[in-house]
Amino acid sequence: MGLADDYRSMARIRRFEERLMTLKDEGEVPGSIHLCNGQEAIPVGAARVLRDGDYVSATYRGHGWALARGVDMAALFAEIMGRDSALCGGRAASPYLSDVSRRFVGENSIVGAGVPVAAGAALTARHQGTGDVSVASIGDGAMNQGNVHEALNLAAVLDLPLILVVENNVYSEMSRIDDMVRVKQLAERAAGYGIPGTVVDGNDPDAVAAAVATAVERARAGDGPSIVEAMTERLVGHYSGDAQHYRPAGEIADARTREPLVRIRNAADAALTATLDAIDAEVAAEVEAAVAAARAIAFPDPATVKEHLYA
Amino acid sequence: MPESLRYIQAVNHALAWALDSRDDTVYFGEDVALPGGPFGATKGLHKRFGDRRIFDTPISETGFLGMALGSAMTGLRPIAEIMYADFAFVAMDQIVNQIANTRYSSGGRWTAPLVIRMQQGYSPGACAQHSQSIEAYLAHTPGLRVALPATADDAYQMLRTAVTSDDPVVVAEARMLYPTRGEVRLDAPVEPVGGARVVRPGTDATVVAWSRLVPVAVEAANQLAAEGIEVEVVDLRWLNPLDFDTVAASVGRTGRLVVAHEANLTGGFGAEIAARAADECFADLRAPVRRVAAPDVPMPAAPSLQAAVVPEAAAVVDAVRRTLA
Numbered sequence: 001m002g003l004a005d006d007y008r009s010m011a012r013i014r015r016f017e018e019r020l021m022t023l024k025d026e027g028e029v030p031g032s033i034h035l036c037n038g039q040e041a042i043p044v045g046a047a048r049v050l051r052d053g054d055y056v057s058a059t060y061r062g063h064g065w066a067l068a069r070g071v072d073m074a075a076l077f078a079e080i081m082g083r084d085s086a087l088c089g090g091r092a093a094s095p096y097l098s099d100v101s102r103r104f105v106g107e108n109s110i111v112g113a114g115v116p117v118a119a120g121a122a123l124t125a126r127h128q129g130t131g132d133v134s135v136a137s138i139g140d141g142a143m144n145q146g147n148v149h150e151a152l153n154l155a156a157v158l159d160l161p162l163i164l165v166v167e168n169n170v171y172s173e174m175s176r177i178d179d180m181v182r183v184k185q186l187a188e189r190a191a192g193y194g195i196p197g198t199v200v201d202g203n204d205p206d207a208v209a210a211a212v213a214t215a216v217e218r219a220r221a222g223d224g225p226s227i228v229e230a231m232t233e234r235l236v237g238h239y240s241g242d243a244q245h246y247r248p249a250g251e252i253a254d255a256r257t258r259e260p261l262v263r264i265r266n267a268a269d270a271a272l273t274a275t276l277d278a279i280d281a282e283v284a285a286e287v288e289a290a291v292a293a294a295r296a297i298a299f300p301d302p303a304t305v306k307e308h309l310y311a
Numbered sequence: 312m313p314e315s316l317r318y319i320q321a322v323n324h325a326l327a328w329a330l331d332s333r334d335d336t337v338y339f340g341e342d343v344a345l346p347g348g349p350f351g352a353t354k355g356l357h358k359r360f361g362d363r364r365i366f367d368t369p370i371s372e373t374g375f376l377g378m379a380l381g382s383a384m385t386g387l388r389p390i391a392e393i394m395y396a397d398f399a400f401v402a403m404d405q406i407v408n409q410i411a412n413t414r415y416s417s418g419g420r421w422t423a424p425l426v427i428r429m430q431q432g433y434s435p436g437a438c439a440q441h442s443q444s445i446e447a448y449l450a451h452t453p454g455l456r457v458a459l460p461a462t463a464d465d466a467y468q469m470l471r472t473a474v475t476s477d478d479p480v481v482v483a484e485a486r487m488l489y490p491t492r493g494e495v496r497l498d499a500p501v502e503p504v505g506g507a508r509v510v511r512p513g514t515d516a517t518v519v520a521w522s523r524l525v526p527v528a529v530e531a532a533n534q535l536a537a538e539g540i541e542v543e544v545v546d547l548r549w550l551n552p553l554d555f556d557t558v559a560a561s562v563g564r565t566g567r568l569v570v571a572h573e574a575n576l577t578g579g580f581g582a583e584i585a586a587r588a589a590d591e592c593f594a595d596l597r598a599p600v601r602r603v604a605a606p607d608v609p610m611p612a613a614p615s616l617q618a619a620v621v622p623e624a625a626a627v628v629d630a631v632r633r634t635l636a
Contacts, residue, residue, distance in 0.1 A: 055385060089418030096412075100420045105384060110408050116374045117409060120381020120389075127337065127363065127387060134381075147404065150374030157369060308419035309454055310552075311477035 004275050006205045007264045009047075010040035011283045013064040014261060016073060019287050020063075020080060020094075024240055028295075030082050033094040036064040038203075038235035041260035042167050043068035045208025046135060049216055053132040055103045055121035057114040060095035061167075062107040065137055071099045073286065077294035084300040089308075091300075105134075112138060112145030115164065119151045122160035126222075133161040133219040135212070141172030143186045152225065156193045161219035163212060164227045167202060169234040174246055187229035195225050202230030203260045235259060313464075313496050319489040321463040322352045322428075324497060325470035326390070330360045333388060336474065338365040339375055340392030340428075349394060350430070350489055372402035376427065380410050383425040383479075390474060396431035396445045396483055403448075410479045411454035426473045430484040432523050432573055433621055435614045442610035444522070444574035449481050450550040450583070456480040456504055457550040461525035463493035465548065472502050480504070485523040505549045507557035513543035516567035516631045519558055519584055521547040524571045524603070524622065531627035542631055550580055555587050562592045567634040571603035571627050579604050601630040 017035045024033060036043075039061075047068035050056070058065040066076055071087070078085035080094045087099050098106025105121055108114035118136035125132040142148055143166060155162040166187070172180050183189065190197025196218070200207040208230055215226035233255035237244045244252070256262065268276060316324065329336050338353065338360075344367045347354040357365050368375040372393060379391040393399050399406060406427070413423040433442040449457045456478050460466040466484060473480035510525065511532050520528040525546045532542035543561050547554070562568050568588050570581035585600040605620045 057381075087418075088416060088420065091416045091418050096416055098417055098421060100417070103385075105381065106417075106421075108409075110404055113377065113404055113409055116377020116405065117381035117384070119374065120378040120383070120387075121385045123337070123378055123382040123389075124385040124387050127335070127382070147373045147377065150369070150371035151377060153369055154371055154374040154378060158366070308417075309415050310456075311414075311422070 003264050003268070003272065004279060006044060007261065007276055008279045008283065009044040009068060010205070010260055011279060012073070012286065013040045013043070013067050015283050015287045016067060016076070017063055019291060021240065023081065023291070028081050031093060032239040032241060033080065034061040034239050035236045036061050038255060038259045039167055039169055039232045040064050041205045042165065042202050042208050042230045042232060043137070045205035046165055046212045048205065048209045049213040050133070050135065053103065053130060055105050055118065055125070055132065055134040057105040057118040057121070057134070057136045058107050059111070059114065059138055059142070060107050060109045061139065062137065063094070066097065066099065066104055069102050069104050071102050071104055073290040074293035077290050078297040081294055082299060083294060083297040085297060089300055112142040112148040114138070115148045115151040116154070119155045119160055119162055122155060122162040123158070125161050131220045133163060133216050135163045135165060137165045137167060139172070140166060140168040140170070140177040140186055141180065143189065144172070144180060152193045152195070152227070155225040156195050159222060159224040161222070162225040163215040163219055164225065165212065166227060166229045167232060168229055169232050171234055171238065173238045174242065185229055187227050190227040195227065197227040197229065199229045199231065202232035203258060203263060205260065233259070312498070313494040315492055316463050316495045317490055317492050318463045318466045318484070319350055319352055321467035321495045322470060322484065323354055323356070324495065325467045326353060326356060327359070328471060329390065329474040330356060330364055335386060336364070336388045336390065337382065338390045338392070339368050341368060341370055341394050343367060343392050348392070350486070352392070372398050373405055376402045376405035377409060379425045379427070380405060380413065380423055383423045384413060384421050388424050388474065390426040390428060393427060393429035395441050396429040397440050397443050399429060399445060406449070406455070407452050411452045414478070415454055422477055423479045424477045425479050427479070427481045428470070428484070429481065430486040432485050432487055433610050433617055434486055435617065436612055437610070438612040439609035444572065446483055446550055447574055447578055447580045449483070450580055454479065455551060458482045459522040459548065459550065460484060461488065461522055461546050461548070463491065464495045467495045467497070468499060468502050469548065472504055475501050476504050483522070487523050488526070491526070505552040505554055507545050507547045507549070507554040509543060509557065509561060510546045511542070511544040513541035513565065515541045515565060516569060516634050517543045517545060517558070517561040517565045518569045518571055518627060518631065519545045519547055520571040521550070523573055527622065527624050528571055528627050531624040531631065534624060534628055535631060540631065540635065555591065558584065558588070559592050562588060563595050566595055566597040568592070568596065568600045569603060569627065569630045569634060570600065571622060571630070573605060573622060575607050576602060576604035577607050598634040601634050603627050603630045
């Protein structure tokens with residue numbers, strides 16, 4: 001994988017989410033959405049070292065993980081637009097969507113709650129002896145939830161093939177994470193579970209891929225879980241309507257100078273720049289085609305509202 | 312051949328049956344493997360099935376119920392044990408937000424074929440945190456099946472039904488009934504989910520009960536029979552799916568309805584039965600529906616105080632008499 005491939009994967013996520021915001025402004029996306037602008041290198045780097053059989057769980061800020069794992073872009077648009085998508089038929093939308101066909105166990109809109117569930121997918125892999133692993137992404141704030149603590153200790157004592165990727169974007173929703181914990185790095189907590197914990201540059205797909213690869217290797221070998229803390233910055237609000245008045249002046253502008261797409265752009269020579277320009281055009285076309293395909297999908301039939309509750 | 316077993320032994324037989332039937336069935340919870348469970352429900356199972364199939368977890372109900380869900384979504388058929396129903400409250404997020412929503416919120420693409428085994432109710436000296444009857448909290452949530460076996464045979468049959476179901480099922484057993492003995496049909500075919508049962512026919516009033524209040528209601532019916540009052544006792548068995556047809560048919564025969572449970576009165580599942588009776592049985596009812604329940608106080612620990620709140624046969628007898636007054 002080279003810079004151009006990484007750029008394409010990350011640009012697909014960025015443009016997808018930017019288009020979601022315009023669709024929201026145009027009234028085509030109901031409800032709040034939580035964007036991962038600036039954090040794209042984490043799912044893209046991690047996905048590079050995973051195989052099809054592996055399970056991935058994410059949070060309500062999980063569109064990037066879905067796309068990085070190959071979930072169909074048009075289906076994602078349709079689900080988030082409240083349409084009868086092939087993902088969840090419009091019953092989940094932006095914060096709770098999943099894709100059984102891609103083993104994308106799904107997002108979760110209860111902070112941290114997906115980690116015990118991800119441990120369950122890891123239990124299945126262990127029971128079946130497949131060597132598959134389960135990757136759970138959470139934010140920094142979720143490290144203060146009891147469910148994450150319980151799941152990490154459980155996975156440690158059962159040697160489950162679980163990789164916890166903590167996307168530390170500085171903010172625990174709308175409060176600074178360093179006001180909410182007394183450790184410098186959240187990965188320090190790994191020692192409390194007797195498992196490895198590493199801190200990586202979350203704006204660098206190579207660094208993320210390397211750290212996740214080490215954790216995956218350990219998990220596949222039956223040696224248990226790991227924590228990878230990926231340091232990054234959120235370029236947008238906690239949710240689509242967040243005015244972010246709590247962020248210091250200039251913080252977002254500074255972050256924009258080191259976010260992963262800009263980083264590749266800044267390092268590119270003329271030839272790569274031309275390639276990236278071409279990729280941008282292709283991604284823009286892909287996004288528009290996906291929106292058109294999503295718009296062609298009907299809204300769910302109200303007559304089906306009680307379906308799929310029981311077997 | 313039916314075998315005479317205690318309720319808790321019937322649970323043990325059902326779990327052995329489940330683990331023996333399918334390799335993808337796993338069992339976990341606190342102290343369930345080497346210790347065999349605090350009440351002996353899993354006695355001998357670890358020796359027979361080994362670590363891969365049955366194992367102990369840390370004291371982490373949220374963690375292991377979430378693990379039950381994730382493993383059920385991805386191909387296993389886990390049975391997770393909550394030692395006391397009261398402990399489910401620390402894991403209500405996994406039960407209500409996660410497990411119950413899985414099938415519906417994915418449009419049926421994910422399923423959660425798992426069982427949560429727990430036991431509930433008061434026992435002498437057990438405090439407010441080891442005595443609650445939590446079925447109404449569970450039955451309120453769409454997506455969960457809720458089973459409350461009242462006999463040794465149902466402890467066996469309903470647990471086998473639960474582990475065979477493709478939906479999440481909470482089986483809430485009655486700790487006070489664990490020593491009770493009954494004929495258990497070990498070779499019976501697995502029953503479908505649901506179904507109430509008339510356990511004692513009668514013509515003058517219907518008492519709907521479940522769990523520990525079923526034998527209590529039968530005892531009350533026997534006392535009233537001595538006075539010539541014939542009470543029909545319905546064991547509701549499952550709160551979800553709810554077999555209200557059996558209740559309505561009974562009320563159609565008797566014209567009078569008492570609902571009896573050990574849980575607190577307000578918002579108890581008896582209120583749901585009473586409301587449905589008002590909706591669907593109004594023309595048949597010849598008296599107001601009466602509820603028998605614990606009053607709205609936490610369960611005290613001292614037996615003298617417990618006796619003042621736990622519904623027994625006298626409370627059911629009194630309620631039936633009031634419907635006949």
